[in-house]
Amino acid sequence: MKSLRQDWFSNVRNDLLAGVVVALALIPEAIAFSIIAGVDPKVGLYASFCIATVIAFTGGRPGMVSAATGAMALLMVTLVKDHGLQYLLAATILTGVLQILAGFLRLGVLMRFVSRSVVTGFVNALAILIFIAQLPELTNVTWHVYAMTAAGLGIIYLFPYVTRAIPSPLVTIVVLTAVAIVLDLDIRNVGDMGQLPDSLPVFLIPDIPLNFETLAIIFPYSLTLMVVGLLESLMTATIVDDLTDTPSNKNRECVGQGVANIASGFVGGMAGCAMIGQSVINIKSGGRGRLSTLAAGVFLLLMVVFLGDWVAQIPMAALVAVMIMVAIGTFNWGSIRNMKEHPPSSTIVMLATVVVTVLTHDLAQGVLVGVLASGFFFAHKVGRILHIRSSSEEEGRTRRYTISGQVFFASADRFVASFDFKEVIEKVVIDVSRAHFWDITAVSALDKVVVKFRREGTEVDVVGLNEASATMVDKFGVHDKDGAEDLLMGH
Amino acid sequence: MNKQDKKVLACVDQSHFADTVADYAAWAARRLDAPLEFLHVIDRHLEQGSGEDHSGAIGINAQEHLLSNLSDKDAAIARAKREQGRIFLNRLRERALAAGAPSADMRQRHGALDDTLAEQEDSVRLFVFGRRGASAETTQRDLGRNVERVVRAVHKPILTVTEGFKEPARVMLAFDGTAVTRKGVDMIANSPLFKGLPIHIVMAGNESADAPKQIAWAKDALTAAGFEVVADILPGDPEAVIAREIKARNIDMLLMGAYAHSPLRALVFGSKTTDLLRAATIPTLLLR
Numbered sequence: 001m002k003s004l005r006q007d008w009f010s011n012v013r014n015d016l017l018a019g020v021v022v023a024l025a026l027i028p029e030a031i032a033f034s035i036i037a038g039v040d041p042k043v044g045l046y047a048s049f050c051i052a053t054v055i056a057f058t059g060g061r062p063g064m065v066s067a068a069t070g071a072m073a074l075l076m077v078t079l080v081k082d083h084g085l086q087y088l089l090a091a092t093i094l095t096g097v098l099q100i101l102a103g104f105l106r107l108g109v110l111m112r113f114v115s116r117s118v119v120t121g122f123v124n125a126l127a128i129l130i131f132i133a134q135l136p137e138l139t140n141v142t143w144h145v146y147a148m149t150a151a152g153l154g155i156i157y158l159f160p161y162v163t164r165a166i167p168s169p170l171v172t173i174v175v176l177t178a179v180a181i182v183l184d185l186d187i188r189n190v191g192d193m194g195q196l197p198d199s200l201p202v203f204l205i206p207d208i209p210l211n212f213e214t215l216a217i218i219f220p221y222s223l224t225l226m227v228v229g230l231l232e233s234l235m236t237a238t239i240v241d242d243l244t245d246t247p248s249n250k251n252r253e254c255v256g257q258g259v260a261n262i263a264s265g266f267v268g269g270m271a272g273c274a275m276i277g278q279s280v281i282n283i284k285s286g287g288r289g290r291l292s293t294l295a296a297g298v299f300l301l302l303m304v305v306f307l308g309d310w311v312a313q314i315p316m317a318a319l320v321a322v323m324i325m326v327a328i329g330t331f332n333w334g335s336i337r338n339m340k341e342h343p344p345s346s347t348i349v350m351l352a353t354v355v356v357t358v359l360t361h362d363l364a365q366g367v368l369v370g371v372l373a374s375g376f377f378f379a380h381k382v383g384r385i386l387h388i389r390s391s392s393e394e395e396g397r398t399r400r401y402t403i404s405g406q407v408f409f410a411s412a413d414r415f416v417a418s419f420d421f422k423e424v425i426e427k428v429v430i431d432v433s434r435a436h437f438w439d440i441t442a443v444s445a446l447d448k449v450v451v452k453f454r455r456e457g458t459e460v461d462v463v464g465l466n467e468a469s470a471t472m473v474d475k476f477g478v479h480d481k482d483g484a485e486d487l488l489m490g491h
Numbered sequence: 492m493n494k495q496d497k498k499v500l501a502c503v504d505q506s507h508f509a510d511t512v513a514d515y516a517a518w519a520a521r522r523l524d525a526p527l528e529f530l531h532v533i534d535r536h537l538e539q540g541s542g543e544d545h546s547g548a549i550g551i552n553a554q555e556h557l558l559s560n561l562s563d564k565d566a567a568i569a570r571a572k573r574e575q576g577r578i579f580l581n582r583l584r585e586r587a588l589a590a591g592a593p594s595a596d597m598r599q600r601h602g603a604l605d606d607t608l609a610e611q612e613d614s615v616r617l618f619v620f621g622r623r624g625a626s627a628e629t630t631q632r633d634l635g636r637n638v639e640r641v642v643r644a645v646h647k648p649i650l651t652v653t654e655g656f657k658e659p660a661r662v663m664l665a666f667d668g669t670a671v672t673r674k675g676v677d678m679i680a681n682s683p684l685f686k687g688l689p690i691h692i693v694m695a696g697n698e699s700a701d702a703p704k705q706i707a708w709a710k711d712a713l714t715a716a717g718f719e720v721v722a723d724i725l726p727g728d729p730e731a732v733i734a735r736e737i738k739a740r741n742i743d744m745l746l747m748g749a750y751a752h753s754p755l756r757a758l759v760f761g762s763k764t765t766d767l768l769r770a771a772t773i774p775t776l777l778l779r
Contacts, residue, residue: 010538018540021547062538160546167547243558245565246537280553283561286540329549 007062011288018287019295022065024170025281026052026300027311028322030068031190036133037073037270038080039088040194044068045304046201047092047269052297054260060252061237062290063244065278066260067297070130071232072225072271074361079221087218089206092271094215094222095229096261102230103254111234111250117346118370119235120335121353123276125366126232127331128358134320134327137188144185145317148176152321169322176318177310190319191312197304201267224364229273231367233257236274243283277326345377383410386435388418393429400429407468408438412445421452428453433464443469497616498526498596501587502608502641505531505579507654508621513583514656515774516619517590522684525616529583529597531576532604535565573599604637605644617684618649622768622775634768642764642777643750648678652774659743659774663691665733665767668705671748675778676709679746680716691740692722695732729763734770742773749777 026048034044048067055066080088102108138145152172159168180187190196208214237248261271282292304311339347352373357366386405393400407415430449437443446462453460501516503509513529520527541564550556580597587595600607608618623635642649662685666672679685690713694706702724710722725732737745749764768775
């Protein structure tokens with residue numbers, strides 16, 4: 001009861017105003033992303049309306065804006081090209097189902113394996129892809145288009161110095177549309193890109209054969225859409241958490257994204273997710289509650305349905321200017337400066353994520369490479385925490401090796417290499433009580449050492465293996481028990 | 492924690508009711524020989540945006556700029572409120588010490604009032620709380636909007652006060668035989684808070700069969716604890732009867748059970764506690 005009031009009605013005036021600002025900024029984006037995906041603008045506009053409205057109720061992060069996004073649109077290109085819109089709608093619904101499953105399985109916790117550098121890489125790659133997607137509109141065109149785009153960018157960035165009461169992207173669109181109509185310029189406009197909505201969305205079931213073959217076509221797409229959608233949504237949720245200093249429910253957000261995508265698929269919309277740029281605009285304009293997202297969706301639909309004829313007149317150059325702004329606003333410019341200061345490994349992870357994403361146009365693959373790379377670097381670093389000391393005892397009859405640190409696949413070779421097998425000695429004591437054996441590789445490395453010494457006729461005594469191998473959680477599961485901490489930290 | 496170490500927590504906001512809260516809290520702390528702490532809760536209203544910038548434009552490093560803007564703004568507000576609250580609390584602390592509180596401490600916390608009190612509850616023996624607060628100047632209600640929420644959030648006795656301090660000399664217990672008021676009888680019997688004061692036990696409403704037995708039990712329990720007790724069963728509407736008797740007998744403080752029913756039931760049937768709090772204009776100790 002209290003949270004219901006707090007989520008919805010604690011910030012009414014600002015939420016409604018911010019909703020209008022966001023709706024105005026969403027229209028060009030939804031159209032632009034439909035064009036990226038290769039579908040009519042109405043698919044993106046219906047999706048944006050539907051996702052924004054549904055997520056207002058089902059989402060776990062009040063104040064975050066979700067709609068049709070570039071990250072998702074890029075993944076659908078080949079599906080639309082090869083199989084058509086109906087399969088896209090079916091894939092959208094399946095994406096929603098998978099996201100709900102992910103929410104119930106609490107897969108949101110996997111986000112902790114996505115390091116800061118991967119997130120930065122994701123955001124930068126997204127900005128670059130949004131920018132690249134604008135290039136077709138800027139190649140093989142007359143100088144009018146360049147002039148219009150430049151003028152558009154000028155208005156977007158300079159108009160806020162005049163007044164911040166009216167959204168500058170809206171001013172850009174209105175001015176450029178008026179110029180194009182008055183001068184009767186022969187340049188491409190939104191109407192040339194496909195059908196716009198002429199009515200409120202209606203419920204429809206995708207026209208596809210319900211068989212295994214269809215599933216085989218759409219499932220891979222749905223899987224990547226699910227991953228990318230949840231990644232971007234959870235990342236954005238964290239950003240909004242930080243900006244507003246309030247917590248969010250990540251698992252509810254996963255389920256909410258799923259419900260919104262299912263709804264979008266059934267009204268003829270494409271899959272979407274949370275949007276970083278739009279969420280920043282919403283927070284900046286004072287939006288905090290669920291009402292802001294709902295207002296954005298409803299205003300968007302009203303404007304598009306009732307101003308459809310005018311929307312068709314918007315020159316593509318105006319949209320390109322808005323999208324360049326989104327790309328610039330999304331890119332993490334600080335990360336370029338940080339390259340010098342941050343450790344090289346994190347820069348490499350960030351760049352790997354960017355490069356793979358830009359090459360494949362698939363954020364899921366980029367993130368996968370980034371996560372694997374950060375895993376390698378981490379293993380490499382931790383593998384260096386291994387110290388082996390040796391000293392002779394009993395007047396040169398015995399040598400004692402004292403191992404401390406982490407022994408696992410990345411450090412096992414170094415572990416083996418630190419023993420002197422050529423030494424002629426009666427007995428070797430290997431004290432591993434201050435070491436942690438993390439996996440089978442570590443244990444077999446120790447076996448190897450023992451066998452090698454025995455071949456030389458040396459007697460081997462291993463001390464403290466029980467303590468050392470207590471960290472092999474798979475086998476003993478000590479982490480769940482009392483005193484596990486002492487075992488791990490104590491020696 | 493030892494029961495003796497548990498504190499009297501005076502919850503104040505920046506209104507003139509705070510002086511009364513401080514006086515009663517000092518009185519209670521003196522009688523209980525308990526440490527007194529003043530709590531000022533600063534609600535930051537994070538759910539509200541500022542919304543001056545509707546430009547819709549995002550430039551280079553938009554997110555970092557926005558984050559530093561918002562946190563700078565929050566920081567400035569928090570600093571100003573903190574300083575203001577500190578000076579205000581210091582004044583109340585002096586006042587309580589002058590009124591004879593054995594010790595007085597102060598604390599400011601961020602958060603919602605009810606959540607904060609629920610968190611603090613374990614170390615508290617008695618809450619003291621104004622029935623109206625800072626918004627009383629601007630609204631007409633005779634019971635502040637926080638009262639019911641706060642009372643429901645905690646499970647320790649709460650002394651809710653109105654304006655103006657008068658050292659309690661005669662105390663009335665609104666007794667209805669329920670578990671919570673029986674617990675109240677035990678509490679009075681064992682607590683030094685009312686030691687030496689005459690206690691009036693009033694049972695109002697339609698007489699039930701075992702009412703005399705219950706009130707006799709209460710009277711015996713308090714008499715055994717050394718109190719001077721007057722016990723009566725009076726027919727009529729409880730609020731009206733109790734409000735009338737308070738005036739007639741010149742009572743200074745009322746004790747009663749509070750909000751035993753669910754909020755939903757209160758929404759439909761109204762709450763006896765709320766009605767009584769409106770009707771009785773004297774400080775009221777609510778038993779949970």
